[in-house]
Amino acid sequence: MKLTDDITLRVAKLSGIRLTEPETAAMTRDLGAIVGYFDILNELDTAGVEPRAHILPLVNRWREDVVTPSSDRDELIANAPARRDGYVAAPKTFEGGGSS
Amino acid sequence: MPLYETVVGLEIHVELATASKVFCGCSTAFGGGQNTRACPVCMGLPGALPALNRQAVEYAVRAGLALNCSITKNAVFDRKHYFYPDLPKAFQISQLYLPLCVDGWVEVSGKRIRIREIHMEEDAGKLSHDPWTDVSLVDFNRCGAPLIEIVTQPDIRSAEEAVEAVRKIRAALSMLGVSDCKMQEGSLRVDVNLSVRPMGSDELGTRAEMKNINSLRSIGRAVTAETARQIEQIELGKPIIQQTRRWDDSKGASSAMRSKEDALDYRYFPEPDLAPLSLSDEWIAERRAALPELPEQKRKRYPVEFGLSAYDTDILVSEKALCELFERTAALCGRPKDAANWIMGEVLAALKDRGEPPDQLRLPPEALARIITLQSDGVVNRNGARRALTAVMSGEAEDVDGYVTANQLAMVGDESALAGIVRQVMESDADSVAAYRAGKEKAFGRLMGQAMKALRGKGDPGRLKELLTEALGEG
Ligand SMILES: [Zn+2]
Numbered sequence: 043m044k045l046t047d048d049i050t051l052r053v054a055k056l057s058g059i060r061l062t063e064p065e066t067a068a069m070t071r072d073l074g075a076i077v078g079y080f081d082i083l084n085e086l087d088t089a090g091v092e093p094r095a096h097i098l099p100l101v102n103r104w105r106e107d108v109v110t111p112s113s114d115r116d117e118l119i120a121n122a123p124a125r126r127d128g129y130v131a132a133p134k135t136f137e138g139g140g141s142s
Numbered sequence: 143m144p145l146y147e148t149v150v151g152l153e154i155h156v157e158l159a160t161a162s163k164v165f166c167g168c169s170t171a172f173g174g175g176q177n178t179r180a181c182p183v184c185m186g187l188p189g190a191l192p193a194l195n196r197q198a199v200e201y202a203v204r205a206g207l208a209l210n211c212s213i214t215k216n217a218v219f220d221r222k223h224y225f226y227p228d229l230p231k232a233f234q235i236s237q238l239y240l241p242l243c244v245d246g247w248v249e250v251s252g253k254r255i256r257i258r259e260i261h262m263e264e265d266a267g268k269l270s271h272d273p274w275t276d277v278s279l280v281d282f283n284r285c286g287a288p289l290i291e292i293v294t295q296p297d298i299r300s301a302e303e304a305v306e307a308v309r310k311i312r313a314a315l316s317m318l319g320v321s322d323c324k325m326q327e328g329s330l331r332v333d334v335n336l337s338v339r340p341m342g343s344d345e346l347g348t349r350a351e352m353k354n355i356n357s358l359r360s361i362g363r364a365v366t367a368e369t370a371r372q373i374e375q376i377e378l379g380k381p382i383i384q385q386t387r388r389w390d391d392s393k394g395a396s397s398a399m400r401s402k403e404d405a406l407d408y409r410y411f412p413e414p415d416l417a418p419l420s421l422s423d424e425w426i427a428e429r430r431a432a433l434p435e436l437p438e439q440k441r442k443r444y445p446v447e448f449g450l451s452a453y454d455t456d457i458l459v460s461e462k463a464l465c466e467l468f469e470r471t472a473a474l475c476g477r478p479k480d481a482a483n484w485i486m487g488e489v490l491a492a493l494k495d496r497g498e499p500p501d502q503l504r505l506p507p508e509a510l511a512r513i514i515t516l517q518s519d520g521v522v523n524r525n526g527a528r529r530a531l532t533a534v535m536s537g538e539a540e541d542v543d544g545y546v547t548a549n550q551l552a553m554v555g556d557e558s559a560l561a562g563i564v565r566q567v568m569e570s571d572a573d574s575v576a577a578y579r580a581g582k583e584k585a586f587g588r589l590m591g592q593a594m595k596a597l598r599g600k601g602d603p604g605r606l607k608e609l610l611t612e613a614l615g616e617g
Contacts, residue, residue: 105196
């Protein structure tokens, strides 16, 4: 796949990143090299390899349903850019704009 | 104007009843001061790693089995990316490629509504919008609570079917104990996807998705209103825009929230911090064997085993609390029909008076069974039994016999014997009772004759007649 500036800008937009023109060109070059590496991987014969979703041979790594203490609130939100009354304050969003 | 058909699919988010969140040990209990039930994991702080709650998987599998799904043995979690202040990691852990349960169905008036999948995911935090300033306040207590999302195929064709599908799914899930399924409190949330098309067409029209539907009733209203809106658009020659709409129940109408043009590409990829699941056939079979009797099975059993009507059965099996009360009361007093009648009548009426939902019912089956027994033995009359029930339900009395004694509700001597005879005769000759209630007054003589015979002169025939008349009138 050939990576173009259009694709870079779209990925940047989805990632919430603003790029200048020189940055875009540099990013297209770097990302292009990464995507190019996958083209090389795609040439490998994987006919006998089981598809897998994780790089480690681990499954069912779960814990029991036990409540553990939560963090101290003030400490937990201390690094938030803005706080009010124990809430994290965020730039105003219109109602119901999330997903799921 | 051509005839149109409405085509509906549902997305139902259900909060699972675990004690802790799905990927961390924070409590899922309702309430709590803002951000007091949060930690680095559910806040998405750098370096924090999720650890899957086994109970959440158990609940999700149980839901899948009850809704006739196949369980994906090697299910995987994926990251779904979007930016919103209630989602601190900027991605939600969900399932796209290999959801835990697939290809199920729920039966709605004799027809199967297919369930495409049930996947596991985490809930987001809660935003409050301060109208006076330009900030939104974020509380992460709910963030990371375990959810399943049940996605149906677009098999629903009317408002009634949509309501019925949700009722059936809700009844099954609450019977399983996997969720408290409270729509008002948001532990069961329904999104409705709806399009219309000319009757007979096989193609799907452009759909709108409706959110913020908070009750069974508003599901039906939302389907009806959106169907009308889309037909009107088409008749006016206007295009249907693919968009998300917010239902406003007080207005009985929806308004556009956002259109698909700014819809995001969620850039899904497998969650590298969670290992895949590997569920064996034996593991799944054990869960299947451990399922409780489901509403659909009870629906078939009650009319046959207890002689209940389809209507009574439907009400009882749709609410876990009523269903349990019925089964335990019936077993204790050995009078299933009386148990059903009391619950359908006095108990539901008392709940309605008190403005309480069935799951807040405070009525031990032992108490109801005792009340039924006392009445059928002729110790108390209907009115006394009713008073005892009210006292127990309001918390005024705990011990039925104690209450009956303290308030002198027991009928004395003759009275009690007479009531017993009335009861006995009405039970042994149900045909005459039915005939009398259907207007055949002659049947009264037959019943009175039998009662007199049972009385054998030991009591006041005038009073006996009064009691029989009263009991027949109560139907
Ligand atoms: Zn947490």
